[in-house]
Amino acid sequence: MDKINIQLNNLKNQALKCQNCGLYKTRKNVVFSDGFEKAPIMFIGEAPGKNEDEKGIPFIGRAGQLLRKFLSEVGIGQNDFYIANTIKCRPPKNRKPTQIEKNACRCFLDKQIEFVNPKIIVLVGSTALESFVSDKKLTITKARGNVFEIDNRKFMPIFHPSYLLRHHSVEENSPRDLFKKDLSFIKNEVLNNENH
Ligand code: URA
Numbered sequence: 001m002d003k004i005n006i007q008l009n010n011l012k013n014q015a016l017k018c019q020n021c022g023l024y025k026t027r028k029n030v031v032f033s034d035g036f037e038k039a040p041i042m043f044i045g046e047a048p049g050k051n052e053d054e055k056g057i058p059f060i061g062r063a064g065q066l067l068r069k070f071l072s073e074v075g076i077g078q079n080d081f082y083i084a085n086t087i088k089c090r091p092p093k094n095r096k097p098t099q100i101e102k103n104a105c106r107c108f109l110d111k112q113i114e115f116v117n118p119k120i121i122v123l124v125g126s127t128a129l130e131s132f133v134s135d136k137k138l139t140i141t142k143a144r145g146n147v148f149e150i151d152n153r154k155f156m157p158i159f160h161p162s163y164l165l166r167h168h169s170v171e172e173n174s175p176r177d178l179f180k181k182d183l184s185f186i187k188n189e190v191l192n193n194e195n196h
Contacts, residue, residue: 004037007115011108015088020104023089029056030089033112035082040190042118043067043083044109046127046160047097053090058083063162067124070161074183080191082116084109086131102131113153119190121153125160145182147189158182 001009012032018024031048034057043059051061059067071081087097087105097105109131113121123129126140132155133143143157159179167175 004115008033008037008112011111011115015108018088018105018108020107021089021101023087023091023101026092027089028053031056031058031085032088032108033082033084034058034060036079037082037116039080039082039116040119041076041081041122041186042113042116042120043081043122043124044128044131045083045085045124047085047087047094048090049094050090058085059161063160063165066164067161070180070183074180074187076183076187076191080187082112082118084112086128096127106131119154120147120186121155122186123155123157125158125163129157145178145185156182156186 012030015032016030018030029048029052031052035043045059048058049061049063052058052064058064071077086109087101088108089101089105091097091101121132123132129138129140129143130136132150133148140157140159144159145156147154147156149155159175159182161179164176164179170176
């Protein structure tokens with residue numbers, strides 16, 4: 001095991017015991033991360049759902065499977081991404097995480113970003129976007145597809161795949177079309193560009 005694995009393992013062990021907010025009382029599993037620790041692309045979603053809580057792995061339910069399908073379609077492979085959520089425990093009935101829960105969990109997310117040190121952070125959906133951008137007028141519809149920098153880190157928001165579960169069209173500029181274009185852009189920016 002090298003340094004990054006050890007750092008992330010220690011962090012995960014702390015998260016497994018975490019009682020920083022009330023969600024520890026109802027969780028089945030802490031959902032820490034999936035993917036490659038040295039990946040150039042880091043995805044940050046909202047919160048674990050039922051399937052994720054049961055297995056302890058992020059993005060394995062319907063929305064997660066859709067995201068993973070699109071990733072493989074555009075050629076983003078297993079070793080290209082690391083994936084986590086703004087909070088690590090499932091909120092009851094899949095409600096949105098509260099600010100208290102997000103604040104309580106933020107230490108884990110910030111350390112994950114520091115240790116993985118990705119070339120780009122992809123904010124999956126509005127909850128992840130709001131965790132990094134305080135401008136309430138910047139909705140996910142406006143923000144998606146745009147790369148911006150905060151503290152020398154690159155970020156790009158994309159739609160949440162659960163939104164795509166309600167929009168099936170693949171016509172030009174449909175949510176699914178834009179989602180795929182955003183992922184292709186990320187792939188080209190990060191994986192095909194030696195200058196990063
Ligand atoms: N939605 C998320 O935002 N994260 C998951 O892990 C699963 C569904």
